[in-house]
Amino acid sequence: xxxxxxxxxxxxxxxxxxxxxxxxxxxxxxxxxxxxxxxxxxxxxxxxxxxxxxxxxxxxxxxxxxxxxxxxxxxxxxxxxxxxxxxxxxxxxxxxxxxxxxxxxxxxxxxxxxxxxxxxxxxxxxxxxxxxxxxxxxxxxxxxxxxxxxxxxxxxxxxxxxxxxxxxxxx
Amino acid sequence: xxxxxxxxxxxxxxxxxxxxxxxxxxxxxxxxxxxxxxxxxxxxxxxxxxxxxxxxxxxxxxxxxxxxxxxxxxxxxxxxxxxxxxxxxxxxxxxxxxxxxxxxxxxxxxxxxxxxxxxxxxxxxxxxxxxxxxxxxxxxxxxxxxxxx
Numbered sequence: 001x002x003x004x005x006x007x008x009x010x011x012x013x014x015x016x017x018x019x020x021x022x023x024x025x026x027x028x029x030x031x032x033x034x035x036x037x038x039x040x041x042x043x044x045x046x047x048x049x050x051x052x053x054x055x056x057x058x059x060x061x062x063x064x065x066x067x068x069x070x071x072x073x074x075x076x077x078x079x080x081x082x083x084x085x086x087x088x089x090x091x092x093x094x095x096x097x098x099x100x101x102x103x104x105x106x107x108x109x110x111x112x113x114x115x116x117x118x119x120x121x122x123x124x125x126x127x128x129x130x131x132x133x134x135x136x137x138x139x140x141x142x143x144x145x146x147x148x149x150x151x152x153x154x155x156x157x158x159x160x161x162x163x164x165x166x167x168x169x170x171x
Numbered sequence: 172x173x174x175x176x177x178x179x180x181x182x183x184x185x186x187x188x189x190x191x192x193x194x195x196x197x198x199x200x201x202x203x204x205x206x207x208x209x210x211x212x213x214x215x216x217x218x219x220x221x222x223x224x225x226x227x228x229x230x231x232x233x234x235x236x237x238x239x240x241x242x243x244x245x246x247x248x249x250x251x252x253x254x255x256x257x258x259x260x261x262x263x264x265x266x267x268x269x270x271x272x273x274x275x276x277x278x279x280x281x282x283x284x285x286x287x288x289x290x291x292x293x294x295x296x297x298x299x300x301x302x303x304x305x306x307x308x309x310x311x312x313x314x315x316x317x318x319x320x
Binding site: 014017024027047053056062084 | 180181184185186187188190191192193194195196206207210213214216217220221222223224225226227228229230233234240242244265266267268269270271272273276303305306307308309310311
């Protein structure tokens with residue numbers, strides 16, 4: 001079995017397109033010219049980076065608020081440790097659940113160990129989804145809370161820079 | 172509202188964008204339009220702030236970086252000061268106010284796993300407030316694609 005690794009050229013490519021692809025007819029050719037590669041090399045490398053999971057998705061990134069998904073509720077649950085993985089996996093299968101993680105409790109202030117995000121057009125829709133979920137999956141027995149976002153102060157994607165060593169730096 | 176082409180762009184290009192010589196021309200053929208029309212439309216959606224980016228979404232952890240969700244309990248009169256300190260860190264990727272005693276929720280994104288603790292300490296020192304860290308212990312799902320009906 002080989003480890004998935006990235007070389008210096010991959011790093012340069014990752015760095016070059018982190019803010020997006022050029023909006024031109026031959027975007028990969030434009031990148032290739034910048035990096036001294038051929039268009040085909042760029043396409044092949046991007047395909048591989050995608051297959052290996054270094055690139056999670058390749059496409060457009062939407063601003064959910066501007067799309068009318070104005071409400072996002074962070075739903076947090078206190079689930080017994082021996083059940084949390086099963087329930088987390090089950091929650092992840094619902095289409096309106098967009099993120100689902102197990103995280104540590106911070107007692108006494110914070111008893112919750114399962115975090116999921118429900119996005120909806122408005123708070124009523126998000127609450128509706130949560131209610132459906134509780135009933136369908138018999139989750140009412142667990143203590144849960146929903147934290148709506150009231151204000152967004154900052155939203156940006158990941159930033160990468162190249163160190164002198166050419167080691168990938170995440171900033 | 173969104174027109175037909177905008178809806179196609181938003182619904183179909185979140186998951187994947189063609190990796191071929193002329194990706195816009197390929198889409199234009201599928202959608203029976205012109206490649207320049209698509210390019211202009213994507214540019215317009217970016218300019219309007221409907222799209223934040225057009226390109227790759229990296230797996231930062233796989234590339235060596237680290238993420239950590241953090242929360243703080245901030246009193247009303249301290250809000251503006253704390254927000255400006257926290258957002259002043261380039262490692263803060265997003266920051267939301269939420270309804271709870273822990274009312275400020277932000278995500279740290281750093282170059283190395285060790286840097287998470289360092290940044291938390293700096294934020295605590297500068298704000299004189301405790302930062303609660305909620306590192307991911309298990310991920311059940313990741314991905315956010317939204318659709319227009």
